[in-house]
Amino acid sequence: MELLGRGALLLALFAAVYAPIAALIGARTHDQRLITSARRALAGCFVCVIVASGVLVTAIVRHDFRFASVAGHSSREVPEPYLISSFWSSQEGSLLLWLLVLSGLSALVTYQHRRRSRELMPYLVAFLGGACAFFAFATSFVASPFETVAQVPRDGAGLVPSLQNPYMLTHPPLLYLGYVGFTIPFAFAMAALVSGRTDGRWLQAVRRWTLVPWLALAVGMILGAKWAYEEIGWGGFWGWDPVENAALIPWLTATAFLHSVIVQEKKGMLKVWNVSLVALTYVLCIVGTFLTRSGFTSSIHTFVVSSVGWWFIAYIAIVATVAIVVIVRNLDQLRSPHRIDSLVSREATFLFNNLLFVALAFAILWGVLFPSISEALAGHRVATQSPYYDFFAVVLGLPLLLLAGVGPVVAWRRASLRGVVQAFRWPFVSALAAGAALVVLGFASSAAGVVAISLCLFVAVTIGLELARGTAARRALTPGTSWPAALAQLVGRNRRRYGGYVVHLAVVIGMLAIVGTSAYATSRTLVLAPGKTVQFHGYGLRLRGIESPITRSYISTEAVIDVSQGGRRIDTLRPSARTYLDSGEPTKQIAIRPLLHTGEDLYLVFDGSPRPGQATIKAFLNPLVNLLWLSAIVLVLGFAIAIWPDPRLAARLARRTNEAFARAR
Amino acid sequence: MLAAVIVLLVLAVGVVVLVAWPLVRERGVEASPPDARRLALLERRDAALQALQELELDHQAGKLTDEDAERERRTLRDEAVATLAELEGLEQQP
Numbered sequence: 001m002e003l004l005g006r007g008a009l010l011l012a013l014f015a016a017v018y019a020p021i022a023a024l025i026g027a028r029t030h031d032q033r034l035i036t037s038a039r040r041a042l043a044g045c046f047v048c049v050i051v052a053s054g055v056l057v058t059a060i061v062r063h064d065f066r067f068a069s070v071a072g073h074s075s076r077e078v079p080e081p082y083l084i085s086s087f088w089s090s091q092e093g094s095l096l097l098w099l100l101v102l103s104g105l106s107a108l109v110t111y112q113h114r115r116r117s118r119e120l121m122p123y124l125v126a127f128l129g130g131a132c133a134f135f136a137f138a139t140s141f142v143a144s145p146f147e148t149v150a151q152v153p154r155d156g157a158g159l160v161p162s163l164q165n166p167y168m169l170t171h172p173p174l175l176y177l178g179y180v181g182f183t184i185p186f187a188f189a190m191a192a193l194v195s196g197r198t199d200g201r202w203l204q205a206v207r208r209w210t211l212v213p214w215l216a217l218a219v220g221m222i223l224g225a226k227w228a229y230e231e232i233g234w235g236g237f238w239g240w241d242p243v244e245n246a247a248l249i250p251w252l253t254a255t256a257f258l259h260s261v262i263v264q265e266k267k268g269m270l271k272v273w274n275v276s277l278v279a280l281t282y283v284l285c286i287v288g289t290f291l292t293r294s295g296f297t298s299s300i301h302t303f304v305v306s307s308v309g310w311w312f313i314a315y316i317a318i319v320a321t322v323a324i325v326v327i328v329r330n331l332d333q334l335r336s337p338h339r340i341d342s343l344v345s346r347e348a349t350f351l352f353n354n355l356l357f358v359a360l361a362f363a364i365l366w367g368v369l370f371p372s373i374s375e376a377l378a379g380h381r382v383a384t385q386s387p388y389y390d391f392f393a394v395v396l397g398l399p400l401l402l403l404a405g406v407g408p409v410v411a412w413r414r415a416s417l418r419g420v421v422q423a424f425r426w427p428f429v430s431a432l433a434a435g436a437a438l439v440v441l442g443f444a445s446s447a448a449g450v451v452a453i454s455l456c457l458f459v460a461v462t463i464g465l466e467l468a469r470g471t472a473a474r475r476a477l478t479p480g481t482s483w484p485a486a487l488a489q490l491v492g493r494n495r496r497r498y499g500g501y502v503v504h505l506a507v508v509i510g511m512l513a514i515v516g517t518s519a520y521a522t523s524r525t526l527v528l529a530p531g532k533t534v535q536f537h538g539y540g541l542r543l544r545g546i547e548s549p550i551t552r553s554y555i556s557t558e559a560v561i562d563v564s565q566g567g568r569r570i571d572t573l574r575p576s577a578r579t580y581l582d583s584g585e586p587t588k589q590i591a592i593r594p595l596l597h598t599g600e601d602l603y604l605v606f607d608g609s610p611r612p613g614q615a616t617i618k619a620f621l622n623p624l625v626n627l628l629w630l631s632a633i634v635l636v637l638g639f640a641i642a643i644w645p646d647p648r649l650a651a652r653l654a655r656r657t658n659e660a661f662a663r664a665r
Numbered sequence: 666m667l668a669a670v671i672v673l674l675v676l677a678v679g680v681v682v683l684v685a686w687p688l689v690r691e692r693g694v695e696a697s698p699p700d701a702r703r704l705a706l707l708e709r710r711d712a713a714l715q716a717l718q719e720l721e722l723d724h725q726a727g728k729l730t731d732e733d734a735e736r737e738r739r740t741l742r743d744e745a746v747a748t749l750a751e752l753e754g755l756e757q758q759p
Contacts, residue, residue, distance in 0.1 A: 044684055265712070412737065656704070
């Protein structure tokens, strides 16, 4: 098994090293056969990594504790569905998963574009092969998942109990798909510049291949938030943890790119900015990975300190240098004859939105790096606390929310004052009315909360009006069409635009959840005695008793609490504290009573027994929190609409390319 | 152990065949790359025409005042005409 795993990884490394060498020689000698061979080497690399991954999965399932990565992250007690989490919970396994996704995507994308992007292909293969080679080297020689132990233990150390959660089966792979996926747009951008083919073909490919990892990171982060909410037990879902931030930072720069690429497509502007954003996003993905793997930052889910960090620093340096050199050497290709005419225009709005996204990304990055920088310079570690991040999230996030409403509606090039008033009077009046209503209803305790909810309404009304006006215009063009049919036609004819609106709607829904839990959540520590009812924001909590169930895996202490509303019992909740037998690790099991129609959660954490028979309970009331999970569904819907291939767009691109090729012949 | 060696050998041979197969075939005829200048102009033409279509829809939907729409229409038309003229000039070159 060990030989097969190691051998397969070595073969993957050979194939990955061969790919860029053969591709570049093929490009130099104009030998298409060599370029095809290089492309196939990426597929070969993927096959070898599948075999290596199969070996690791088999070892985990068979409890083969000869492998250090298996012995250290699983045990016979780990429930079967969660065994697979052992694959990526070790440093070595997670790097193998990275390589598996990277080589798979590389093989897929180079196969898909073998005809469409012929001139780009050698460089695309070279960049992707280079990335595969780095990770194949890392898993072969720096952090091998097939390292064996001198003395085979009878059982493994087990999987961290908090990772034995359904969300941990999906959250890490989605984040990997996100991080790794950004290699594709980076490779496309670099290949386009090196080959001098910066026409629309690469842009379309880059946009699509940015959307996929962008969605994966977004959904991965939301699932991670759900895991933190249900597993950690502090009442919230986002703690500005370095690992959470490591995923958020590249997501923000990728979001900036997805907006500014529209300006390039429509107006031929911001080309340098766009390739720089693509490169920056990839570099930030690797920086994020470095932060979580080197021991550079401390977090509840960083990996152990490891020498792999130095290799990551070298890789970051190489990637950043290559990107800067390639962009600087090709600045001529990227110059645009157009300028932004007015600050009140769609292109200017997109530029402001980009500056805010990038500023927010760097503010968060600085917060992540600051503790280590302060330690290096001043000798002591100064932790970055939540208020630092909250400040920037509010100061930069609220204008971003406003722009989400303004951007899609304001005219290209230059908007007149009359045009602006005409487009925004109803959204503005709605937002103002919402703000006034919130103040009257007693929500003025948080000014940022009132502004944020008003802005959410501003964006929602803008989107609603856009859809209504567009549908009416379509009906006017084709009389007799029903409203739903006209709406379907409208969305179908411009999927990207309307898919984008649905994504904005998801952002509004998610933002309401964030505002609800950050500005209006309440909590209290309650001591419950058996039989007595304690009131908490309209809920009656009555301790029925304390139970101590024991299973094969853990010993638990559960507070059994009857929850009532208006004197009527509505539920029985069982918050508990568990101690796992194999690791001795204590965990808290949260009890949640969601109210889907209001979106709020009653959230109870068992915090021990002050006296026998009593229970200390931390109770939280989290308004609107359930909207966050709903936003993930709406986000996926918007993504599906936006990415669905548009045959008219594809036909136009094909016709244009054929015209250009016909002339070349 | 023996099984692992056999699987590894099969894997290695498979990868070598996959990679080497294109090299043993005859060299194909390479298509000439498209003219970059022409492709850029075609892109500009398509972008201007599409922008004109979207402008009409936005105007009809009441997102633009008549003056804003007229000004933008004029700019886009000028841009499309200039691009088409440049394309024509390129066609006439030997």
